[in-house]
Amino acid sequence: MVYEGTGSFDEDTILVERFVAGDSSAFETLYARYYTRVYNLARGVLIDPEEAADATQEIFALVYRNLPKFHRQSKFSTWLFRISVNRAIQESRKRRFRNKTLELDQAAEQPAPSQGGDEPDPRVQLAMEKLAPQDRAIITLFYWQELSLQEIADSMDINLNAAKTRLYRARERFRQYFEQEPEI
Amino acid sequence: MPIPPDIDELMWAIAENDTPDAVYEFEHRFPKYQQELMRRIKTVQALRAQGRTVPARDIPAFQARPVTVDSKPVQWLGYAAISIAVISTAVLAATRNKPTPTQGPAPISVKAPEPTKVRLVPRNSPAPAVATAPIDPAKNPPIQQADTLKKFDAVIEVAKLHDAIQMIAMSGKVTVTIAPGLENPEVQVNFTHMTAMEMLVALGKDYAFTPVINGENDILILPVKDDSEPNEGKEELN
Numbered sequence: 001m002v003y004e005g006t007g008s009f010d011e012d013t014i015l016v017e018r019f020v021a022g023d024s025s026a027f028e029t030l031y032a033r034y035y036t037r038v039y040n041l042a043r044g045v046l047i048d049p050e051e052a053a054d055a056t057q058e059i060f061a062l063v064y065r066n067l068p069k070f071h072r073q074s075k076f077s078t079w080l081f082r083i084s085v086n087r088a089i090q091e092s093r094k095r096r097f098r099n100k101t102l103e104l105d106q107a108a109e110q111p112a113p114s115q116g117g118d119e120p121d122p123r124v125q126l127a128m129e130k131l132a133p134q135d136r137a138i139i140t141l142f143y144w145q146e147l148s149l150q151e152i153a154d155s156m157d158i159n160l161n162a163a164k165t166r167l168y169r170a171r172e173r174f175r176q177y178f179e180q181e182p183e184i
Numbered sequence: 185m186p187i188p189p190d191i192d193e194l195m196w197a198i199a200e201n202d203t204p205d206a207v208y209e210f211e212h213r214f215p216k217y218q219q220e221l222m223r224r225i226k227t228v229q230a231l232r233a234q235g236r237t238v239p240a241r242d243i244p245a246f247q248a249r250p251v252t253v254d255s256k257p258v259q260w261l262g263y264a265a266i267s268i269a270v271i272s273t274a275v276l277a278a279t280r281n282k283p284t285p286t287q288g289p290a291p292i293s294v295k296a297p298e299p300t301k302v303r304l305v306p307r308n309s310p311a312p313a314v315a316t317a318p319i320d321p322a323k324n325p326p327i328q329q330a331d332t333l334k335k336f337d338a339v340i341e342v343a344k345l346h347d348a349i350q351m352i353a354m355s356g357k358v359t360v361t362i363a364p365g366l367e368n369p370e371v372q373v374n375f376t377h378m379t380a381m382e383m384l385v386a387l388g389k390d391y392a393f394t395p396v397i398n399g400e401n402d403i404l405i406l407p408v409k410d411d412s413e414p415n416e417g418k419e420e421l422n
Contacts, residue, residue, distance in 0.1 A: 027246075028246065031243075031246045032243060035243045036243070040235055044235065053244070057244075057246070057247065060246055061247075064246075071350070073346065073347055073350045074347065121230050121233065121234055123230065124230050124231055124233075124234045125234070128234075140235070143228070143231045143232050143235055144232070144234070144235025145235075150342075159339070159340075160341050160342075161341070171196065174227070174231070175223075175224070175227050178227050178230070178231075179223065179227070
């Protein structure tokens, strides 16, 4: 059975406990439940669908390895998003370091294997590409994942005011870049 | 002309909620920002449309593959270790007993040692007494303890008590074990220049718990408020 969207804290905690106790099917349930959100977060930060799909697998591999160390002090989803944000930003920096520039028009033509029916808006993509990875992460968490500011703060390991300020600044930068792009 | 911050914020709020009544109301109150509001609504709509979810049927099977590790930090550590080794060797060579004038300069061969083997060798000449004095481990605790005694600031606007305790512990590089029975209300924390233990003691006074040292770098949180004042102890002794 595939779950979509946010799992409740209790359900996730039970699944984590089951996985730690040796039930690998519990991880599969967590994976199915959160794959979409993690993938979308990675895609928001990395923009390229294939890189996002790769990053998503790496994120879940990290989670798989580190789940026994998860202390249940926060919600599983918060912990997962924190790993996802960090990993996606890290991947984005590596990509920039490798100077692998993304051809946006190609990206629009190359759907990832997991990306059925997605039609990226080139203006949004161009504007997102101009943002720093941290800005892309916070915009993705707010507009795509629809997390609250407190959840974003928890996921990015910052306080609420910092999350608010970063979101406002990122949004303003996005708006400027977006409006610079000619309408198609 | 810049948009006043309150109107700017209001426009974002309306754009994000996109409620026709709110749009209508705003346009009547601030007609000159009508176009700006429309632009923002379009911006938010375009942004949200981009975040459409992946259909569940397309989720690939999970493969627990090894995580790739960026080798750059390792490379930089290697470079740093080699640099330190070269500098150390050069410094040692320069400060060793100088050769007699009749001797020609000895060729210096610099080998890059293993990073873990880099260590400074004392000079041939007698070193000052302070540097060679034997160190009594009992009087000189390991440097690691300095971290746990480190003072720092902690500001938590709103968090559950258990989370706040864990955050303080993490910042103070100690581990905490919370005994069952401690309530978990929402708390605010604002401590300045205190150790983790001092913060936990202060927090415990407000939230009915007592932190107890439970071994090296480990603190046990007992849901019992320690109301005893130093004076009370003295009275008992008397």
